[in-house]
Amino acid sequence: MTRLWHPFADMAVVQDAEVVIARGEGATVWDEQGREYVDARGGLWYCAAGHGRAEIADAAAAQMRTLAAYDTFERLANRPALDLAERVSALAPFPGGAVFFTSGGSEAVDTAAKLARRYWHALGRPDKQVIVHRRHSYHGMNAYGTSLAGIPSNREGFGMLIPDVASVSHDDPAELEALFTERAGTIAAFIGEPVIGAGGILHPPEGYWATVQELCRRHDVLLIADEVITGFGRLGRWFGSERLGIEPDLITCAKSLTSGYLPLGAVIASERIQEPFWTRPGTLFRHGFTYSGHPSACAAGLANLDLMARERLVERVAEMEQILTAAVAPLRSAPLVSEIRSGLGLLAAVELHTDARAADPGIVDRAVHACRDNGVLTRGLAGRALQISPPYVITHAELERVAAGIAAALETVAASAAAA
Numbered sequence: 001m002t003r004l005w006h007p008f009a010d011m012a013v014v015q016d017a018e019v020v021i022a023r024g025e026g027a028t029v030w031d032e033q034g035r036e037y038v039d040a041r042g043g044l045w046y047c048a049a050g051h052g053r054a055e056i057a058d059a060a061a062a063q064m065r066t067l068a069a070y071d072t073f074e075r076l077a078n079r080p081a082l083d084l085a086e087r088v089s090a091l092a093p094f095p096g097g098a099v100f101f102t103s104g105g106s107e108a109v110d111t112a113a114k115l116a117r118r119y120w121h122a123l124g125r126p127d128k129q130v131i132v133h134r135r136h137s138y139h140g141m142n143a144y145g146t147s148l149a150g151i152p153s154n155r156e157g158f159g160m161l162i163p164d165v166a167s168v169s170h171d172d173p174a175e176l177e178a179l180f181t182e183r184a185g186t187i188a189a190f191i192g193e194p195v196i197g198a199g200g201i202l203h204p205p206e207g208y209w210a211t212v213q214e215l216c217r218r219h220d221v222l223l224i225a226d227e228v229i230t231g232f233g234r235l236g237r238w239f240g241s242e243r244l245g246i247e248p249d250l251i252t253c254a255k256s257l258t259s260g261y262l263p264l265g266a267v268i269a270s271e272r273i274q275e276p277f278w279t280r281p282g283t284l285f286r287h288g289f290t291y292s293g294h295p296s297a298c299a300a301g302l303a304n305l306d307l308m309a310r311e312r313l314v315e316r317v318a319e320m321e322q323i324l325t326a327a328v329a330p331l332r333s334a335p336l337v338s339e340i341r342s343g344l345g346l347l348a349a350v351e352l353h354t355d356a357r358a359a360d361p362g363i364v365d366r367a368v369h370a371c372r373d374n375g376v377l378t379r380g381l382a383g384r385a386l387q388i389s390p391p392y393v394i395t396h397a398e399l400e401r402v403a404a405g406i407a408a409a410l411e412t413v414a415a416s417a418a419a420a
């Protein structure tokens with residue numbers, strides 16, 4: 001029996017049923033038995049540059065030999081943190097962004113939510129404390145992210161963590177407008193993923209973000225774009241905000257910043273947010289983590305962004321978008337499938353029929369296992385869909401293998417469901 005407690009796992013089942021991934025190269029990974037899989041999930045959405053990129057490993061190792069770790073509290077800095085902040089700021093969809101590093105996406109969400117509240121406090125408006133999120137959203141699993149969870153099961157059993165939150169529809173801005181009016185003067189920020197990820201890869205309806213943007217401006221509410229999945233190229237632009245015309249005040253990001261080679265997240269704060277803290281001595285954002293600006297993680301981030309620029313991987317995502325859409329389109333007529341969502345970047349969901357899921361709540365999990373048996377690593381999203389978010393280096397042929405593996409898996413699952 002394992003001694004590793006797996007995140008989000010039913011340990012009563014998983015303790016004797018682990019899948020041990022041992023090695024990776026490009027969009028392929030191998031388990032300890034040497035079985036080969038196409039990594040259709042890109043790890044947990046993070047593996048942008050592909051597995052086995054020696055230059056990222058070499059950059060991190062070189063930094064570790066020079067200065068593995070040093071914090072950036074108060075006056076201290078290190079060169080990789082300074083350089084990566086510069087680089088991320090230059091890529092951000094607004095000018096002059098300041099970059100606050102964290103260890104991952106959940107910490108970035110906590111940081112952005114606290115910064116939004118602290119911003120209003122610094123401006124003499126301490127009543128603005130509520131953070132608004134959307135149903136179906138996922139904002140990580142720290143206390144803030146759990147309280148902002150739009151997938152109800154992710155909140156279950158934890159009681160009240162952070163009280164000043166409110167939830168609205170994920171696709172109807174009218175509900176947001178009503179809330180902004182009803183709770184005028186109390187709302188600090190609205191947080192949203194440009195495309196909802198873990199909640200099922202849900203695209204925004206036409207015009208959704210333009211309306212949200214206008215409402216936030218009119219009601220003096222900060223807009224936080226949670227780009228932990230969409231940041232650094234997933235939608236075919238460096239940030240999803242560019243692709244969808246969002247002008248956020250704060251951006252949270254992580255994952256593809258290092259392609260997962262080392263843990264690293266960040267909040268990018270616009271000039272508006274910086275203003276009280278960067279111009280008024282004595283006004284501090286008293287917040288931060290031991291590993292904020294970790295030099296080895298930042299060195300990995302720099303090498304990753306160099307590689308993505310040199311190989312034009314973000315442009316490649318834009319080109320592969322149609323190829324992915326064409327590859328998964330035939331799955332619409334595969335057994336159990338009700339909808340395919342694709343067409344925004346290297347991101348797609350294969351949704352299983354509500355009736356099939358109601359009749360057999362384990363069906364998505366069984367589909368995931370059957371995909372693995374067919375050489376495709378995917379994942380269940382919010383108990384409704386299969387995730388496709390491969391490395392940006394995936395080839396046309398590998399995308400075809402993903403689609404064929406899923407189709408075959410769904411045939412098997414449907415046949416066993418019919419026989420039961």
Ligand SMILES: Cc1ncc(COP(=O)(O)O)c(C=O)c1O
Pocket residue numbers: 104105106107109138139140141193197198226227228229254255265
């Ligand atoms: C949109 C979004 N925000 C936040 C997070 C949390 O990031 P992490 O797991 O690195 O803490 C995730 C993770 O998947 C995410 O998808």
